[in-house]
Amino acid sequence: MTDTTRAAGMRRRTFLQVSAAGLVSATTLGGISRAYGAPYGNFTWISPRGSLEVLDDYGLWVGKKMGYFGDLAFDTQPGPSDGTAVVKFVDVGQADMGYPSPGVFSFALENGMDLKSVFHMGALDTFSLAFRKGEGTNDLKTLEGKTILLGSAAWQSIVDPMLAVQGVDVSKVNYVEAGWPTWATALQAGQGDAALSWEGLRAEWIANGLDFEYWLGVKHSPLFANTFVVRAADLDDADKKEFLGKYLRGWAMGMEFAYHNPRAAVEAVFEQFPTLANNLGPQIGTVSILQQLAVNRGDMDKRAGWGDHDMAKWQTFFDSIYELGQVTKAFKAEDIATNELVAAANDFDAAKVKADADAYVLSEPFAALDVEAIKAGLYDQAVR
Template identity: 80%
Template sequence: MTKFSLGGGMSRRTFLQVSAAGVVTATALGGVGRANAAPYSKFTWISPRGTLEVLDDYPYWIGKKMGYFADLGVETDMQPGPSDGTATVKFVDVGQADMGFPSPGVFSFALENGMKLKSAFHMGAKDTFSLAFRKGEGTNDLKTLEGKTILLGSAAWQSIVDPMLAVQGVDVTKVKYVEAGWPTWSTALKAGQGDAALSWEGLRAEWIGTGLDFEYWLGVQHSPLFANTFVVRAADLEDPDKKAFLDKYLRAWAMGMEFAYNNPRAAVEAVFEQFPTLASNIGPELGVTSILQQINVFRGDMDKRAGWGDHDMAAWQTFFDKIHELGQITKPVKAEDVCTNACIAAANDFDHDKVKADAEAYMLSDAFAAIDVENVRAHLYDQAVPA
């Protein structure tokens, strides 16, 4: 069994070795360069998961299709990045990408290692993360995982799981982690190589499409934490021209999220058009299941939010306090120093009625038109471990 640490105990040598690996892999990102004046020559968003062939980024793809990104004046680019779970922050830090999508734990890794990044748009208002178990072996009492093994796709994901377990009263020093690799950590669970595996909303549906039928402890139902966020270089938010660009760029994402909320089937179609292999692997119904799971996470309790992307600073402070207690960060972090709602008003300043009309006017294919969205919604959590 392998146990690893991503907290304050990570040595400078270890961090530099990982960084070097990321930089070497940068050549695979299509020659993404540092941001230039005016204010960006090209704007690159980088994935945390080593692939773009997922439904998670649906606001971008439907936004591109509907022209919501058209007035930015520069090319916008999506890159999968290396499968190293921390690449999404390292590439932004050194200027090889402009925006990353880390989990809160990986964001804390960036802060611990001196990266001058800020969360500018909190995508995941609820906790997307879950623990998968083989059928009949699941539990709603996570304390029973003490002494057992959790499988991860990347070592960096320990920074996701530790706080998730800790807030449930688990002694994380008694949990074993094994890095089983991307995308094989799920099949390793099926093969009996661990007791549980990290998963997340949306991915659950995709796993069903590949024959992986597990049961889940669902963070979206049980966890007080939250999910991934968009981070940028702090200096970019201080530059008036770049800040104005970020406002417009994030507005396009918010419009894509609003569109999908009103017509989730159309958003799935847009992703499937981009990635035909994904479409053939999971099909329309599981695609709609996946996107509805993610919409719940991204939307959160919108009545209590200032709009798409709004940070709940009290919740973020609770998170930082907990990971400091765990030793995942060695110094206290003030949420308002590293998270900002400065872009939120501008990002949500769009014609909501027009976006809704766009969504309602979208002509679905026959396969998607046949899907009963409310019936799918009623069964989103059928895989949850029985109470």
């Protein structure tokens, strides 16, 4: 495999600057060439969270470690932590695939960005609301008149529909942008009544001494989570479409491996990011990846494979945000999401991937973990 993925040792990053008038320009830091490979020349996937040092992208790092991307040349960038940068990058050609939340994707569509979802990562709703111990609730209507803390103001587009489908009048909810990554500590300090969180992150918060209780979207929400988007025009280019299918297959194989051996998947990410390994450790890392696998798989018996869009669910979401006024156009799911790459992404030898996962020799700290016991306690932080 041609290893052109940049991570902890990145020497160049490209960031978008957004002016007060909403104009976007690019700034490049450092000075090396990015990954080069036909047909994109410099295919770049961009994170929505301003950092790659997380477990969320385990499919990528497992796929990279196991050689599942073959000889594809690609680049991986963290981008800035601005909530909407991930779609702006793709729209102006500074990246080729982004990973926005449904709300941020709707922001892109509302603002005329001709993007399309091609690989639905989050089949279930990954988002949750954190509360200080003893203050949690499963009746979200009680949040009317109260304050929810966010890491970015753009995240309101995530929370509004999540609350609205639970019958909350979102006009009565206050939002405070408490900053990345400090919004959780702001909640702990009593600066708000709840804070947005998500699966995987809540495990990391435990590692950082942030012990909350949660209303869990994965248990209570009819919505879903983040997705991979590209420029819609790229799907009209046969060479780019073929590249995208191969690239997504690397991700799908990585996630299939992780499903069969989650501890090995955590090890792969920890090898990439030693600081993350030191911060989380094997136990919390395994909790985090199991939380995320549940979201990414959803009900796989009803899906055509990794990345498959449930179009009825997508239509429900966009109908809801249209009624909410979050978008001014009634979007049709088939116009902004497609399953045309799902077959290519899942065109791999599943038995071989399982064999790879089963044959992986775990390090002693990971081998000592009881995965079934961890699974049994995966939702112990849920509000009772």
